[in-house]
Amino acid sequence: MGMRRIVVGLGNSVLSDDGVGIAVVRQLRDQGWEGEGIDFAEGHVGGLRLMETLAGYDEALLVDAMITGRYSPGGVMRGDMGEWTGMRHTWSSHDTRLSVALELGALTGMKLPARIRVWGIEVKDVDTFSQDMTPEVQAAIPGVVREVADCLREGR
Amino acid sequence: MRRITIDPVTRLEGHAKIDIFLDDAGEVVNTYFQIPELRGFESFCVGRQAEEMPVITNRICGVCPEAHHVASVKALDDLFGVEPPEVAKKIRELLYMAFFVTDHTTHFYALGGPDFILGPDAPPEERNILGVIRKVGVDIGKQVIACRARNHHVIQMLGGRGIHPAAGLPGGWSVAVNETQRQEIEAIARANIDFARFSLGVFESIVLKNKDFMDLVTSDLFFHRTYSMGTVDGRGQVNFYHGRIRVVDPEGEEFVLYEPKHYMDHIAEHVEPWTYLKFPYLKAVGWKGFVDGKHSGVYTATPLSRLNVSNGMPTALAQEEFERFYSAFGAKSLGDGRFQPVHHRLATHWARLIELLYASEHMLELATDPVITDPGVRVKVRTDQIKGVGIGSVEAPRGTLTHHYETDSRGILTRVNLIVGTTNNYAPISMSTKRVAQGLIKKGKVVGQGLLNRIEMAFRLYDPCFSCATHSLPGHMPLIVRIVNAEGVVVDSLRRDS
Numbered sequence: 001m002g003m004r005r006i007v008v009g010l011g012n013s014v015l016s017d018d019g020v021g022i023a024v025v026r027q028l029r030d031q032g033w034e035g036e037g038i039d040f041a042e043g044h045v046g047g048l049r050l051m052e053t054l055a056g057y058d059e060a061l062l063v064d065a066m067i068t069g070r071y072s073p074g075g076v077m078r079g080d081m082g083e084w085t086g087m088r089h090t091w092s093s094h095d096t097r098l099s100v101a102l103e104l105g106a107l108t109g110m111k112l113p114a115r116i117r118v119w120g121i122e123v124k125d126v127d128t129f130s131q132d133m134t135p136e137v138q139a140a141i142p143g144v145v146r147e148v149a150d151c152l153r154e155g156r
Numbered sequence: 157m158r159r160i161t162i163d164p165v166t167r168l169e170g171h172a173k174i175d176i177f178l179d180d181a182g183e184v185v186n187t188y189f190q191i192p193e194l195r196g197f198e199s200f201c202v203g204r205q206a207e208e209m210p211v212i213t214n215r216i217c218g219v220c221p222e223a224h225h226v227a228s229v230k231a232l233d234d235l236f237g238v239e240p241p242e243v244a245k246k247i248r249e250l251l252y253m254a255f256f257v258t259d260h261t262t263h264f265y266a267l268g269g270p271d272f273i274l275g276p277d278a279p280p281e282e283r284n285i286l287g288v289i290r291k292v293g294v295d296i297g298k299q300v301i302a303c304r305a306r307n308h309h310v311i312q313m314l315g316g317r318g319i320h321p322a323a324g325l326p327g328g329w330s331v332a333v334n335e336t337q338r339q340e341i342e343a344i345a346r347a348n349i350d351f352a353r354f355s356l357g358v359f360e361s362i363v364l365k366n367k368d369f370m371d372l373v374t375s376d377l378f379f380h381r382t383y384s385m386g387t388v389d390g391r392g393q394v395n396f397y398h399g400r401i402r403v404v405d406p407e408g409e410e411f412v413l414y415e416p417k418h419y420m421d422h423i424a425e426h427v428e429p430w431t432y433l434k435f436p437y438l439k440a441v442g443w444k445g446f447v448d449g450k451h452s453g454v455y456t457a458t459p460l461s462r463l464n465v466s467n468g469m470p471t472a473l474a475q476e477e478f479e480r481f482y483s484a485f486g487a488k489s490l491g492d493g494r495f496q497p498v499h500h501r502l503a504t505h506w507a508r509l510i511e512l513l514y515a516s517e518h519m520l521e522l523a524t525d526p527v528i529t530d531p532g533v534r535v536k537v538r539t540d541q542i543k544g545v546g547i548g549s550v551e552a553p554r555g556t557l558t559h560h561y562e563t564d565s566r567g568i569l570t571r572v573n574l575i576v577g578t579t580n581n582y583a584p585i586s587m588s589t590k591r592v593a594q595g596l597i598k599k600g601k602v603v604g605q606g607l608l609n610r611i612e613m614a615f616r617l618y619d620p621c622f623s624c625a626t627h628s629l630p631g632h633m634p635l636i637v638r639i640v641n642a643e644g645v646v647v648d649s650l651r652r653d654s
Contacts, residue, residue, distance in 0.1 A: 014200065014215050044319055045219060048262065048285075048304065096266050096284050104285055108298045129200035 002037045003155060006057045006113075007148065008050070010043045010064040016130045017073070017123035017137045021063040024119075027145045033152050051101035051112070059155070060113040061148055066120035073124035074136035076144055081116035117151065119144050173638075174611065176593045180642045182600025187590035188430050189582075189615070201572045206235055206546065206563050207326060213559065213574070214320045219621050222255035222311060223552035223577075224559070225321045226397070231559040232326035234417065235546025235567070236537045243530035244328035247314060249397045250341065250522045251321065252550070254310035256396060256515035257303065257348050259553045260459075260508050263619050264355060265300045268505045271613050272363050276372065277606060292358065303351050306344045313337055328534030335529055342523040348516035349473070356477060356509050363506075364484065373502040374485075377595045378614065380587055381406040381448045381499045383438060383455035385580065386462030387416075387551045392492060394466045394514060396551040402465040403438065405450050408496045412440070416549035419558055419575070424453075426583075435583045436575060446587045454587070457555030457580035458618055459507040460498065467493035469510065471517035477510045501588055504617045508553075542567045552577040554619050578620045588614040602639060602648060611637065 009025030012018045022042050029040050041053050054060045066077065081098070096104075105112050121144060124134045132138075177186040201212065210228040214221035226248055233240055240248075263269075270283040273291055282290075289297040315321025316331065323330045333341075363369045372378070388402045389395040401419070403411045414422055425434035426443040437443045437453035444452040455461075469475040482495035485503065489495055522528060542565055549558040554577030562571035578585075592614045596607045639648040 012215060014212065015194070042319070044215070044221075048266065048301075049319075052301070052304065052308070100284050100286055104289070104297055104301070107286070107289060107294055108301055110301070127194050129194065129196040 003058045004037050004039070004056065005059045005061065005152070005155060006039045006041060006054060007033070007061045007152070008041045008043050008053060008063070010046070010050070010062060012044060013042075014129055014131055016125040016128045017133045018065050018126040019131070020065050020121045020123060020133060020137050020141065021119075023133070023141055024063045024121075024144050024148065027141065028148060028152075031145075031149065033149065036156065038152060046098050046101075047096045048101045048104070050098055051105045051110075054102075054113055054116070055105060055110045057111075057113045058115075060116045061151060062116060062118045063144060063148065064118065064120055065123040065126065067123060067126070068120075071122035072136065073122055073134060074140035075122040076140060076147075077120040077122075078147070079118055081118055119148065174589055175638050175640060176590075176597065177640050178597070178600055178642065182598070182641075184590065184594040184597050187586065187593050189586045189589055190431050191433060197574075198572050202569050204569050206561050206567045206569050207232060209559070209561060209569075209572075210324050211320065211322055220255070220259065220552055220554070220577075221320045222252060222315070223550060223557050225315070225324050226252055227548045227550045227552075227557045227559045229324035229326060230398075230548025230550065231546040231561050232548070233546070234548055235543055235561060235563065236326045236539075237541045237543050238327040238535055238537050240328040241530070241532050241535055243332070243527050244533045245397070246522050246525060246528055247329045247333060247533065248324065250333075250519060250528065251311055251314040251323075252397055253515045253519035253522065254307040254314075254341075254344075256553060257352075257512060257519065258307040258311075260512040260515070261300060261303050261351070261355070263553070264359075264505065264509060264512070265296070267619065268508070268616055269358075271609070271616070272369055272505070273358075276609050276613060280609070283609075296358075299351060299354070303348065306347060310341055310344055313341075325534060325537075327537045330534065332531045332533045333529050338523060338529050342520065345516060345520035345523050348519060349513070352509070352513035352516045353473070355512060359506060359509055374500050377592055377610065378501045378588065378617075379499055380456075380501060380584060380591065382452070382584055382587075383411060383441070384461035384464035384497055385455050385457040385556055386465040387549070387556065388413075388466055389470065391470070392467035392494070393470045394462050394468075394511070394551075395470070396515070398550075401549070401556060403455060404465045404494075404497060406448070406497065406499065407450070408464070408490050408494065411438070416556075416558060417547040419547070419549070419560075423575070433579065433582055435586075436580055437583065446583055446590065448587070454583045455580070456584045457577060458504050459511045459553075460501070460504040461555075462551060463507045463510065464495075464497035469514050471514050471521070473517055474510055474514035477513060481506060481510060501584075501617050502613070508619075539567065554578050554621055555580040576621075578618070581618045581620065585615045585618050585620060588618075597639075600641070600647075608637065 009021040011021040013022045034040050043050050121140050123137055173190045175188040179185045210225050213224040213228045266285045270288055274283050274287045316323040383403050385403050387395050387399040389399045400413050402413045405411045423436050424439040425436050427434055438455055441453035469478045485498045487495040546561045557577050558575040560573040563569050589611050592610045638646045641647045
């Protein structure tokens with residue numbers, strides 16, 4: 001059996017820019033990437049729940065909103081999990097951080113992805129209930145969709 | 157005045173800031189627990205069809221979408237004037253018990269428990285679920301993960317989706333339970349009962365048998381005499397899904413028993429200039445400030461208060477624990493199965509585990525009820541009898557949750573009001589943090605980490621979830637404790653990055 005991968009969009013789709021990760025993943029799904037060892041998921045809390053979502057996969061690709069103040073809205077940061085602290089949804093204040101959750105999963109014998117790649121999109125408004133994003137953040141979506149699609153293509 | 161502020165409240169959904177104001181003598185005069193505002197929830201909803209609400213409100217928060225979903229379909233039953241068939245109510249309850257089991261389990265092992273299992277003075281980086289495993293063994297971690305997994309599976313099976321259930325409808329439920337599913341859920345409920353008993357055993361050996369912890373539980377630092385609120389069934393026993401709201405006074409005397417739809421006759425909201433979030437209180441008693449006692453309208457809605465208002469638990473094993481609980485605190489029997497309320501706030505953790513056992517036992521009752529596989533899960537909703545108002549309530553893990561919708565004759569929303577579990581407890585949470593600050597700050601002197609940990613313990617016991625109290629889903633948002641002196645200067649600021 002080939003490599004199993006999961007693409008997770010994190011965020012809240014009814015809280016303005018917070019839904020950017022979900023929007024990226026929905027577009028990828030619409031492009032028909034699902035299947036052939038690739039699954040999709042939408043996540044709304046980090047910590048234990050996110051770790052449980054990632055369990056069983058060889059590789060995970062996460063897309064999330066972030067607030068660092070170091071980028072303009074719509075700016076994109078890429079990297080591997082471990083280098084990251086500023087993501088909005090990898091951490092659940094209701095249970096624990098993703099890093100703690102991953103350690104828990106490993107300790108209890110769960111199969112967790114060898115690699116977790118992440119895309120963080122700097123956001124502007126995450127305080128207003130709306131299904132619309134700010135134009136800067138909306139504009140960042142096609143680029144991230146392309147990058148994630150490229151990764152998925154490489155792995156095939 | 158001096159001010160203390162606490163930062164990041166790790167293990168707390170949402171973000172918060174605590175400012176502690178000191179007087180000239182360096183004594184605590186006020187503690188402000190503040191959370192950021194989120195905008196536009198009501199305007200987001202107004203103009204939509206009311207029947208969208210079960211799938212909109214369950215997106216408010218990633219922690220308890222099930223509670224919003226169920227409260228919302230109950231509000232729609234009321235709005236459309238329709239009575240769901242018995243099987244539909246039982247399927248809703250079944251999903252809801254699975255949710256309570258995961259939620260209370262997670263709180264105990266990941267949030268509340270570490271303070272006890274590792275001790276209140278353990279370094280913050282160790283006071284998490286990994287620390288629990290290091291101390292109690294890796295098997296406990298496996299059990300927690302397995303418990304979450306099997307109950308998430310039930311939620312997905314019944315709710316149609318794993319995270320945000322979609323199966324609830326006005327007048328019932330969208331899918332029936334088949335016999336294969338029923339058998340699977342029955343086995344899961346039995347495993348939950350074993351796990352709940354095991355968890356109570358862990359609590360007994362680590363907390364109840366430890367004099368230092370029991371001294372902490374019963375200390376003045378974590379003691380408040382307020383009114384208690386909870387939903388009770390026809391026999392006056394705990395119920396999470398339906399019943400009437402009972403409020404008892406600090407002595408345990410019944411103050412009021414009302415239908416959830418009459419909540420506005422009994423609950424009013426107080427506004428403070430330093431926070432946009434309102435403080436609900438008992439209208440008939442009145443707002444007297446952040447104070448304890450019978451003359452103060454402050455009430456609490458938590459696992460502890462649910463036990464305090466009830467004539468007992470409706471299931472056998474949970475009832476045994478209920479009796480043990482009140483006897484451990486020397487509470488006097490008030491007759492009809494009820495006891496004098498326990499006001500030691502840290503006892504809420506114990507009460508939560510008793511509820512965990514009840515939810516597991518009730519799950520088994522529902523899964524073995526012959527009605528549960530009945531295929532008639534829904535009655536038809538007529539659109540020509542929309543009442544214009546629909547109110548639904550449940551007991552959420554964090555307190556009584558009320559959804560209130562108003563619509564025009566076509567069912568288009570014109571007004572939406574939610575009173576969520578945590579909002580009920582905003583005043584008690586503020587009082588508890590103040591009490592701890594007062595106990596640990598003397599003449600302007602602060603004990604560093606000890607203060608921070610105990611303030612966190614004071615609000616964590618309420619399991620506050622501000623993501624829906626503020627109608628938001630924040631991720632990591634820091635909480636800062638600042639100490640402000642009599643001149644308004646910040647003299648100390650405690651931060652903790654998670």
